[in-house]
Amino acid sequence: MGREDVKVVSFWASLFGRRVEWALKLKGIQYEYIEEDISNKSSLLLNLNPVHKKVPVLLHHQKPIIESCLILEYIDETWMHNPLLPPQPHQKALARFWSKFADETMVDAAWMAMCFSGNEKESALKVGRESMQRIEDEIRGKKFFGGDDIGYLDIALGWISYWLPVWEQVGSFQILDPLKFPAIIAWITNFLNHPVITDSLPPRNELLLYYQRIRSQLSST
Structure with a gap:
């Protein structure tokens, strides 16, 4: 190609x-x-x-x-080699469901928790932690969501491994509690240690500065 x-x-x-x-x-x-x-x-x-x-x-x-x-x-x-989605229709549907679930609940909740304070922040944190528990249940006992290799759902949820900790630092909050979500923490280690992922991440310090600016701009308005 x-x-x-x-x-x-x-x-x-x-x-x-x-x-x-x-x-x-x-x-x-x-x-x-x-x-x-x-x-x-x-x-x-x-x-x-x-x-x-x-x-x-x-x-x-x-x-x-x-x-x-x-x-x-x-x-x-x-490009059908190295398939991302599982071959079985039911497993394929589940992967799509969980990616949609995370995008519609967790991304928004974590973003709100980073950008806002007070009741808005607390409501967002409640949603974020409840949603993370659902994901914890889904990954428990597995290396990756699709099994032994990175697949569609790992890619869709990959932001949890790198972006979410940055947002937590910027917004002074915690969703990723290692004691509550040990399976997710283990998955994060596996995900970030994959050579393709390791070599394809933006510099953390630059990401931190970028979102600090975003938060500052939003709070000033």
Whole structure:
């Protein structure tokens, strides 16, 4: 696969964009990375994703695919080696369910806990911890969500391993309690120790500074 066939339009700090890069690298697909300034969106992004105007966008043969989890499925169906989704329909449906669950509850809850204070923060923390318990139950007894290798759900939940601890530090809160969620903590170690993941993470200090600025801007408004 030539580099010119596949392009990823994303933003260096985007947890959603990182999913796409992880999937491509796990598949061994070469791609061209195009950095987007999400504070001053380019005409390229607005043309490729006119509905949501968000990253990431996968360009394959000049055709755009949007929404990170849909992109993961597209990648898995287009390059069928090293499958990400399990072959069984029921297991496949479960993986999709849990990724959707996490995006609709945990991402928002952790973001709110980082950015806000008072009752809003406490409500978000309650949702975040309850949701994390669901994920703990799902990963217990397994190395990865799909078994012995990183798969679709690991990629979809990968932000928990790296972004969530940064958000916790910025917002002075804790969802990832090692005593309550030992299976998730073990999974995080396995996930971050995978060479593809290790080599595909943004610098932590830069991520920390970026989200500190975001929090500061939000609190000032």
